[in-house]
Amino acid sequence: MTNFSADWSRRNFLRGALATGALVLPGTGFLAGCATSGGGQEQTEGEKTADNPLGVPTDQPLEIYIFNGGFGDKYATGIHEPMYKKKYPDATINHKAEVDIAGALQSRFVGGNPPDFVNDSGDGQIPLGQLVSDDQLYDLTDLFDAPSWDDSGKKVRDTLVPGAIQQGTFGGKPFVLHLALTVFGLWYNKTLFDKNGWVPPKTWAEMTALSKEIKGAGVAPWAYQGVHARYMTWPLLTMAAKLAGPDVLKGIDNLEKGAWQHEAIKESANALLGLRTAGYYLGGTEGMDHIQSQNAWSEGKAAFIPCGSWLESEQKDVTPEGFEFAFTPEPLLSDDSAMPFETIYASPGEPYIVPKQAKNPRGGLEYMRIMLSNQGAKGFTEEVSSLTVVQGAADGVELPPGLTSAKTALGAAGDNIVSWMYQTWYAKMWNPGINAHIGDLLAGRKSVDEFTAACEAEAQKVRDDDSITKYTR
The missing domain is CATH 3.40.190.10 (Periplasmic binding protein-like II)
Known part of the structure; x- marks a missing residue:
């Protein structure tokens, strides 16, 4: 991948x-023309x-x-x-x-x-x-x-x-x-969920209620690939697009001023930061790489993890017997969201x-x-x-x-599929730029406003750099 x-x-x-x-x-000491x-x-x-x-x-x-x-x-x-x-x-x-x-x-x-x-x-x-x-x-x-x-x-x-x-x-x-x-979203062990009667949530209110129940059962509700915090930009942007519509993502791609400080981005960032405030992230996940965090999730130490649809293949050699991979879209942040729950990021x-x-x-x-x-x-x-x-x-x-x-979710999404281009068009803005900032947000080193301002500053660097070719969609 x-x-x-x-x-x-x-x-x-x-x-x-x-x-x-x-x-x-x-x-050699020679130059190639x-x-x-x-x-x-x-x-x-x-x-x-x-x-x-x-x-x-x-x-x-x-x-x-x-x-x-x-x-x-x-x-x-x-x-x-x-x-x-x-x-x-x-x-x-x-x-x-x-x-x-x-x-x-x-x-x-x-x-x-x-x-x-x-x-x-x-x-x-x-x-x-x-x-x-x-x-x-x-x-x-x-x-x-x-x-x-x-x-x-x-x-x-x-x-x-x-x-x-x-x-x-x-x-x-x-x-x-x-x-x-690739289909992106949240992954869980269906065997574990069926055993405990847990149902994947469709709203953020349901997510917080379920997370409280999961934590009470001795399992961390969420893990994420902390060293590669970019994995969390996927739920961040997908939930923002569901809330306010896909133009939020188009604004980011087109380097529109203030795009990263859109209220939908802030709402989504606040939800993800709220998981830390409530103690719903797996302890130490912010310092784990993708292998460590995904292995901990496969071992049943966490209920949800964000990833692309390569996850099952990547984990096949370390997944215990009886573990059944299952996919669910990210929950809606509001009942009056612009896009339905079935909306997914697929790219x-x-x-x-x-x-x-x-x-x-x-x-x-x-x-x-x-x-x-x-x-x-x-x-x-x-x-x-x-x-x-x-x-x-x-x-x-x-x-x-x-x-x-994941294929079933893709079919259910129909035309409600979102994607973005900034990570391909402006690689340095994406990494280490945005990726470092979301890592700081999720580790509690930046507030939501500080996070969105820092992301906006990364976009401003690209806007101001005449040596970078600009693209729009």
Whole structure:
């Protein structure tokens, strides 16, 4: 899954290198000049036909880099690459799996010799917004306008869930494909809840009443990933959007003055801070990383934990027998909220890119078209236990209980799905910026007003920095 907590000094280093066109190559004293934008000089394109709508050069090598993280790389080597090889038997696939994508590829981007396809994810992610602003990414419009792999009468874009393309769009153009569809909300052990007769709450009043009962039973009502407090921005913003409507999130993305100090943001922050005041957080959770807090939750020390739908897969090796993962949307802060309880934050994730200077960018686009086929998406779900942005691709797939629960919630939400873009567009504002401030709020080091003012100041830094490309939605 994508983790945007990469060391910012490395990101600044890449930014400076890309901007100046020079980078000291590791192990040498030489500078690599940045190739001119507009595509690698050795790019080739095949004849466009009904069977080859993207004009893939059928005998050209395809170089692929996959982030070797939570999803591993077997979905590529076992599903997508064989599909490509079957259609283009004369093409050689050069596959590499890397943990540190930036460390492996930043010099190649600067040198004008990047791979044809990159899974740009993990702690070593190269910031997507920076790659876009430095004109390093291939426009994916042709991919989304191409016939789908499964039905030549339907465009690829028409096979995807709403918002799938928007998540990778910058300045009106799509540059990033996000394959995994993550559902975010609160997770609980259904076995534990059924045993105690606890019912997931639909309002915050019900949450506080249930939390009192849970604490009385000797269980902490909530745990959260304290060292990575960004996990708590998800319920914060989702509950604010439910209360006042999705324009609250649009204001944040568009860097509107005062957006972080909207009353709905303050109400949501006050609710989460109130859990600390009432003693409803697991003791010490603010100092735990995601593994420690989630393991404590799996052990039954806490009732609720916020997370994305990768949680079940991430915890499968440490979850005790009889534990049944279950998902619930965040409660409503008010009975007259603008959006219904079923509203959830769901977002396409796990980014894939085709570098603009790749030698075989059309092969990279075709590889993406394979990923977005029913077979490619279904295989991904079966291999990594994640939903995808391809409509109906998970139908008929036997999913584990937690993912089934999340899929049911996604269906119940209908069009009431919220998302935001600031964390992708303005990575430094998000981390360490907003993330550090919510950590301070939840640990009691900042009041609600201090928290929202600090977040507003982070947005102001971006507004005032002319070197940062601004985006709107």
